[in-house]
Amino acid sequence: SYVLTQPPSVSVAPGKTARITCGGNNIGSKTVQWYQQKPGQAPVLVIYYDKDRPSGIPERFSGSNSENTATLTISRVEAGDEADYYCHVWDSSSDHHVFGGGTKLTVL
């Protein structure tokens, strides 16, 4: 089965740039989504189709996807960005959705 690998945690100072990676075999050939989840809340879609933002998501959130790594980039990080972030793909070879293990973003 397809596996997505994320770092367990990333720390960043306010105003700086956070980068959260999602590794997978030839993930560049798939479309990647990213979700933000705050404690006690349902996940919220922040990036879809590798780099597109749903309405209401700040431009500070961006995504990229190439070869074996997809990246969620959060510019000018704010305290309110502190959350768990999950990457997600559809694996057409198994007809399964797959999530990464999640990354806890801490704003110092």
Place this chain on the structure above:
Amino acid sequence: EVQLVESGGGLVQPGGSLRLSCAASGFTFSSYWMSWVRQAPGKGLEWVANIKQDGSEKNYVVSVKGRFTVSRDNAKNSLYLQMNSLRAEDTAVYYCAREQQVYEFDFWGQGTLVTVSS
């Protein structure tokens, strides 16, 4: 406004059964694939199952195949998850989510907690 409201969670003994429901509103329910996604306490997200618009196709994660059944009633704008032979490791918050064109989950319910324990 799109809304997804789950219900039916609770405490159940190992080996027992439970049926979850998800009431959808604010969109044309019959036009979308729908999924169930779960999250064990303190753990990450795990996709459980999905179902095509007309119910003709269903997919399941290996760990629930043969025990869980996803279904829908488009006339009632409702999604269901019948869970049988429940195990302690099925303990989780269960979310229903709408699937969009490139497989993204663009709307999620608030979740319902299922606890499997004796």
